[in-house]
Amino acid sequence: QVQxxxxxxxLVQAGGSLRLSCAASGRTFSSYAMGWFRQAPGxxxxxxxxxxxxxxxxxxxxxxxxxxxxxxxxxxxxxxLQMNSLKPEDTAVYYCAATRGGLKYSYSEYDYWGQGTxxxxxx
Numbered sequence: 001q002v003q004x005x006x007x008x009x010x011l012v013q014a015g016g017s018l019r020l021s022c023a024a025s026g027r028t029f030s031s032y033a034m035g036w037f038r039q040a041p042g043x044x045x046x047x048x049x050x051x052x053x054x055x056x057x058x059x060x061x062x063x064x065x066x067x068x069x070x071x072x073x074x075x076x077x078x079x080x081l082q083m084n085s086l087k088p089e090d091t092a093v094y095y096c097a098a099t100r101g102g103l104k105y106s107y108s109e110y111d112y113w114g115q116g117t118x119x120x121x122x123x
Contacts, residue, residue: 002026002098002112009094009117012086016121020081022096022114030074033099036081037107038092038119045095049081050103059103063089086121094119 008020022034035050049060049070058070067086072079079096094117097110104110 002029002032004096004098004112004114006094006096006114006117009119011120011122014086014088014121014123016086017082017084018086018119020083020094020096020117020119022079022081024077024079024098026077029077029098031100032112033101033103034070034072034079035097035099035104035110036070036079037095037097037110038090039095039116040092043092045107047105047107048094050105051079052103057103059105083119086119088121088123091120093117 003025005023033052036048037045038048039045047061051058051070051072055072067084069082096114098112099110
């Protein structure tokens with residue numbers, strides 16, 4: 001069992017930056033690949049980024065490449081999402097999720113989810 005708690009969301013002007021954190025409970029955190037997803041009002045939840053359990057492999061959705069960076073610190077049981085050059089279209093609730101095995105991009109393949117944190121980028 002893994003419990004996930006996101007933090008770091010907020011309101012920022014377009015072009016600004018935020019860093020999201022996701023703290024995980026459980027001693028097996030390092031065995032899970034982690035992902036970030038986002039969901040805008042009235043839209044489906046979409047993949048943003050994922051990182052392997054070692055941190056050696058990452059993958060990004062095309063619209064965030066070069067602006068967002070996913071990382072993890074297994075000693076702290078925490079995964080991060082650094083978001084730079086934020087755009088109004090990045091506005092959404094951001095969720096972190098955990099999955100066993102390798103990198104995955106579909107929300108249906110993730111086993112554990114946090115409660116989400118709101119990110120709003122104003123124009």
